[in-house]
Amino acid sequence: MSADQIISSKTSLLQRPWRLWFAQIRSIVVLETRRNLLSWRSWWVYFLAFAPACIILLHALFDHGRGRMDEDTLVLAGIFQFYYLRLGIFFGCLGIAMRLIRGEMVERSLHYYLLAPVQREVLLVAKFFAGAVRSVVLFGGAVLASFLLMYAPYGSAGQQFISSDAGRLHLYAYLGITVLACMGYCSIFLLFSMLMKNPTPAALVLMGFEFISSILPPFIQRFSVAANLRHLLPVSIPAEGIFNLLTVTTEPVPVWLAVLGVLVLTAGILAVSCYRMRRLEISYTTE
Amino acid sequence: MNSEIIFGDVSKFYGEVLGVNRVSLSLPPGITSLVGPNGSGKTTLMNLMTGLIRPTRGSVSVMGLNPGDAYEFFRAVGYCTQFDSFPRGITGWDFVYDGLRLHGMNHKQAADLTVEALTRVNLGEAAHRKIAGYSKGMRQKVRLAQSIAHHPTVLVLDEPLNGLDPMARAESLALFHELGKQGMHVVISSHVLEEVDRISDRVVMMTGGYVIAVGNIHQVRQEVREKPMQILVRCAHPEVLASKIFELDHCVEAKLHADGAGVFVRTRDVDQFYTVINRIVSEGTVKIEAISPADDDASAIYQYLIGSDGGTA
Numbered sequence: 001m002s003a004d005q006i007i008s009s010k011t012s013l014l015q016r017p018w019r020l021w022f023a024q025i026r027s028i029v030v031l032e033t034r035r036n037l038l039s040w041r042s043w044w045v046y047f048l049a050f051a052p053a054c055i056i057l058l059h060a061l062f063d064h065g066r067g068r069m070d071e072d073t074l075v076l077a078g079i080f081q082f083y084y085l086r087l088g089i090f091f092g093c094l095g096i097a098m099r100l101i102r103g104e105m106v107e108r109s110l111h112y113y114l115l116a117p118v119q120r121e122v123l124l125v126a127k128f129f130a131g132a133v134r135s136v137v138l139f140g141g142a143v144l145a146s147f148l149l150m151y152a153p154y155g156s157a158g159q160q161f162i163s164s165d166a167g168r169l170h171l172y173a174y175l176g177i178t179v180l181a182c183m184g185y186c187s188i189f190l191l192f193s194m195l196m197k198n199p200t201p202a203a204l205v206l207m208g209f210e211f212i213s214s215i216l217p218p219f220i221q222r223f224s225v226a227a228n229l230r231h232l233l234p235v236s237i238p239a240e241g242i243f244n245l246l247t248v249t250t251e252p253v254p255v256w257l258a259v260l261g262v263l264v265l266t267a268g269i270l271a272v273s274c275y276r277m278r279r280l281e282i283s284y285t286t287e
Numbered sequence: 288m289n290s291e292i293i294f295g296d297v298s299k300f301y302g303e304v305l306g307v308n309r310v311s312l313s314l315p316p317g318i319t320s321l322v323g324p325n326g327s328g329k330t331t332l333m334n335l336m337t338g339l340i341r342p343t344r345g346s347v348s349v350m351g352l353n354p355g356d357a358y359e360f361f362r363a364v365g366y367c368t369q370f371d372s373f374p375r376g377i378t379g380w381d382f383v384y385d386g387l388r389l390h391g392m393n394h395k396q397a398a399d400l401t402v403e404a405l406t407r408v409n410l411g412e413a414a415h416r417k418i419a420g421y422s423k424g425m426r427q428k429v430r431l432a433q434s435i436a437h438h439p440t441v442l443v444l445d446e447p448l449n450g451l452d453p454m455a456r457a458e459s460l461a462l463f464h465e466l467g468k469q470g471m472h473v474v475i476s477s478h479v480l481e482e483v484d485r486i487s488d489r490v491v492m493m494t495g496g497y498v499i500a501v502g503n504i505h506q507v508r509q510e511v512r513e514k515p516m517q518i519l520v521r522c523a524h525p526e527v528l529a530s531k532i533f534e535l536d537h538c539v540e541a542k543l544h545a546d547g548a549g550v551f552v553r554t555r556d557v558d559q560f561y562t563v564i565n566r567i568v569s570e571g572t573v574k575i576e577a578i579s580p581a582d583d584d585a586s587a588i589y590q591y592l593i594g595s596d597g598g599t600a
Contacts (some may be wrong), residue, residue, distance in 0.1 A: 020358070020391050027388045035374060109370035111339055115368075116389040117361035236557075278355075282339040283301065284370065 024118050025126040032130035036099065037137065045095045048088045049142035052079050056149040069154050069161065073170075076150045077235035080143065080174055085226060086210065089139050089181045094203050096135050097189035100127040101277075102197070108284045123279040128190055128270060135182040143174050173234035180232075180262045184225035187269040194276045228253075228261040289351035291315055292336060292441065292472060299331055305496040306331035310345070312491065312501060318467035320483040321476040321591055323493035329476040330369065332493070333443050336474070337366045349441055349595035350472075362390065365439035367430045369446045373418045379405065379429045380414040386433050399491070404436035405429075409458065423450035431459065441472040448477055460486055492589065500588070507588055514591045515539050515553040518560065521577040525550040528573045535563060551581055 005157070056079075101124075104110035113123055145171070151158035161167040188206065210265035212223035221227035230254040253261075292314040299306035307328040321329040335339045335347050338354020352360045373382060383404055387397035405414045408428040413421065418429060427450045435442060444463070448456050464486045467473045477483045484490075484504060490502040492507070500507045521544075522528050529541040529550050537560065540553035554560040561578075568575055582588075 017358070023391050024389060027385075031385050031388070035376065039375075107375065108370050109374045111368060111370060112374070112386065113389075114339060115337060115361060115364075115366050116386060117358045117391075118389055119357050200563075279341075281341060282334065 021119070021122045024122055025129060028113075028118070028123065028126035029130045029133055032100075032127070033133055034132075037134055042095065042099075045092045045138060046048065048092045048095075049138045050145070052083055052088070053142050053145040053149060056146050060149055060153045069151070069157060072150050073235060076147065077233065078237055080177075081230075081233060081237060084139065084143060085177065085181060085229060086207075088142075089178065090185055090203075090207060090210070092139060093131070093135050093182060093185035094189045094199070096131045097186045098199060100190055100192045100193065100195035101280075102130050102199070105282075105284065110149070110240075111282050114280075114282065120277045120280070121274040124190075124274050125270065128153055128187060128273070131186040131190065132183050135186055137181050139182060140175055140178050143178050144171070147171055147174060157226065170234045176259075177229050177232050180259065181225060181229055183266050184262050187266045187273070188225070191269050191273045191276070194273060194280070222261050223265060225262055225265065228258045228265070231255065233259040289348070292350070292474070293346075293347045293348045294332070294335070295348075296389045297335060297342045297347055298342045299340060306340075306474065307335070307493075307496045307498075310498050311385055312498065314472065314491075316470050316472050316491070317488035318463060318473045318475065318486055320487040320490045321474065321493060322483070322490050326495075327493040328496040329493055330445055331496075332491075332504060333366070333368075333445050333474065333476060337364060337443055339366075339368075343459070362437065363439055363448070364441045364443065365434035365437065366443040367434035367445065367447055369449065371423070371426060373426070376417060376419070377434075378415050378417050379410060379421070379425075382418060382429055383433045383436050387436055400436050400438075400552050404432040407435065407462065408432045409455075412430045423451055424455055427451055428455065435466075439471075442466060444475045446476055490588075505571055516580065517582040517587070518552045518554065518557070519544065519549055519577075519579055519581040520552060520564070520575060521549040522573050523548075528567070528575075531563075533566060535560070542544070 024235065075231040101110065104113070104263070116123075118126075148162070151162055151167075154161070162171070189199060192202050192206075196202060210224055213221055213227040214230060216224075216227075232255060292312070294310045294312040297310045298308045306327075310328075310332065312475075321332060323329050331340070335342055336349060338360070343569075349360065349364060352363060354360050377385075379400060384397050384401045384534060387400050388394075390397075390398070402411070405411050408431050410425060410428045413425060418426060421429065427447065431444070433448060434444070437547060442463075447459060447463075459482075463473050463475060467486065467488065474503075475483055487504065489501065489503050490507060491498055520528060525543050525547065529543065532538045532541045532550070532552055535554075538552055538554045539554035540551070542551040544550060552560065564575065564578065567573055582591075
């Protein structure tokens with residue numbers, strides 16, 4: 001590429017109506033969040049998100065004083081790694097992302113967006129962020145609640161741990177992983193919902209892939225959300241008993257590379273989704 | 288800028304099913320009615336025009352704009368579809384307002400235009416109720432409000448009179464007429480031919496995915512030459528006139544009007560018929576009060592071309 005071409009493409013990029021696009025994305029995210037954040041139809045997503053927090057609350061109320069804080073730290077790590085990351089966020093994002101495009105096609109309301117003066121790529125990105133925000137609010141809130149409830153019964157010792165560097169590091173790591181997982185899975189399921197009418201079978205295949213990803217070659221692991229995020233977990237679960245089956249020790253990957261891996265994966269999937277979105281036609285009769 | 292809506296040899300197939308085939312049209316501003324039975328391709332043509340579907344072959348251009356450039360295109364185009372569905376739990380106000388915010392308008396601009404559009408379709412009072420509780424006519428009105436709220440220059444209306452009571456129909460037609468007079472493109476599909484016929488500048492007649500006639504309704508009638516034209520002659524002694532008409536070769540039918548004060552004549556040669564009528568008038572045999580074409584409307588032409596009654600389709 002010549003210098004002139006580079007300058008020309010830079011000028012072309014700068015001339016794009018970025019401000020308008022950001023405003024439109026913000027409008028759509030606000031609109032979607034207002035319409036869908038709290039909805040009776042999504043009760044099962046709330047259940048997926050908050051069930052562990054409820055169990056931890058019951059544990060705090062009725063089983064108080066029987067455990068040790070370091071044991072509960074491991075329990076929390078197990079809940080996060082084996083429940084939230086592998087099941088809760090996975091299926092929650094499936095439910096949320098399926099509604100974004102496919103759900104609107106089933107309800108015959110997608111055309112209102114397609115008839116608005118919004119580039120389809122902008123609409124797709126806005127829909128993705130709307131889904132990601134919704135899942136982050138639900139699962140981030142649930143993870144935060146689980147974390148606080150786990151240490152609350154320990155009184156001042158628990159409070160001290162939460163405010164310590166280690167405690168804050170754990171919390172930030174869990175929340176950061178939740179955000180990245182929500183982004184990664186929302187983008188994948190958004191694409192699935194555009195490629196097929198019922199993305200659930202494909203989601204189950206993906207779940208199998210995510211489950212075995214850590215024993216796959218490193219290059220293939222780059223395409224797995226869970227495999228990338230494993231390297232960010234703040235607490236390692238000892239490979240003992242039942243956890244022996246679920247825990248695989250892999251070569252460590254730097255944090256920045258793991259984060260970048262998920263972000264690049266998300267961006268790549270969104271690029272494919274944008275291409276699909278541009279070619280999308282409204283044919284409600286076939287839904 | 289090109290002011291026409293142009294279909295260049297457009298075909299659309301849904302798999303093996305034909306939507307429209309080889310449609311070439313050029314529509315100037317004004318009111319254009321798409322007329323045809325169910326499945327004739329009217330909605331397909333409208334969806335192609337607004338980019339909801341893409342042509343299998345050919346190209347569509349609306350005033351030189353392409354739906355691929357969504358921002359420019361949909362600021363100029365409003366489409367009131369016949370999909371009777373809305374986002375869940377939304378009020379009429381939010382439905383129109385949210386659409387305007389996507390244009391990049393601020394709260395005040397969007398709110399002002401929302402009020403204006405809802406008032407224009409007489410839905411101001413029900414605006415803050417949920418659409419799920421609206422009647423069919425109100426849902427039709429709120430869709431219309433949304434499609435006109437941003438002041439488009441091209442308004443595409445798919446069966447906009449469905450579900451409206453007679454008063455609302457008249458109001459809607461008056462609104463379309465007013466918009467058409469302002470130089471807008473108003474493209475309407477409707478089965479209620481008598482009503483759209485009154486306000487249309489041109490009709491596009493369709494059947495089986497093909498366009499079979501285009502133009503001003505009177506021009507289209509002239510083109511249907513193989514069908515004898517029906518003329519109503521109002522006169523004092525219709526039976527006398529009918530007997531004289533039977534002597535003419537080009538007249539194939541003469542039928543007395545139900546009120547006994549006129550006769551319907553079917554003729555293959557209108558010019559010849561008028562010459563004969565002039566002669567009869569000058570002879571003073573029959574006193575003629577009025578002569579008018581009786582099948583020079585969309586409904587009759589629809590019947591001739593498509594073979595069914597447009598008014599009941």
